[in-house]
Amino acid sequence: DQQVKQNSPSLSVQEGRISILNCDYTNSMFDYFLWYKKYPAEGPTFLISISSIKDKNEDGRFTVFLNKSAKHLSLHIVPSQPGDSAVYFCAASEETSGSRLTFGEGTQLTVNP
């Protein structure tokens, strides 16, 4: 039962353009969502998060949008840079489970110069 899904295993964009990574979830109890970036041979690095009381959170080039009715969130990266090339994971948790993060399968983003 995959409660968090990232349906695109890969995404390729040109440098300077927008990257949009998508994530869907099924568990309506999830109330906190995070995006992590992962390079090979390293652990995931926290990027940005959003709680269910908001629909948007912005941090520099990164913006996360949450659509609770659709159980969908997305990560926008503008402008995309070659150094953004990595695997991006979305993760979700529910307050009652505390730290337990449920991860999506990841999307490999490639930003071409």
Place this chain on the structure above:
Amino acid sequence: KAGVTQTPRYLIKTRGQQVTLSCSPISGHRSVSWYQQTPGQGLQFLFEYFSETQRNKGNFPGRFSGRQFSNSRSEMNVSTLELGDSALYLCASSSRTGGSYTFGSGTRLTVV
């Protein structure tokens, strides 16, 4: 400040053996979680410790266990290793349960 440190980085073990992995969280962080990453299953939650108590446990067999010490350092142990236990084991720490977690670089375990 220093990040999350996991040792060893790489490990090769034989089926049937046991293994212990170590994690030193960021100073001041009291919550430590463990995840298993495999190509087929992605990142899966193993368990979380907070102030030496296991607060949460994922759906893994009893062969997987862990503990946390008074200085917040944590160990996880896998007994009777199986080939399917080959994975990247990641530790993450946080100043509180919930919220964002800082991950270590992981321990790559290979069972032969």
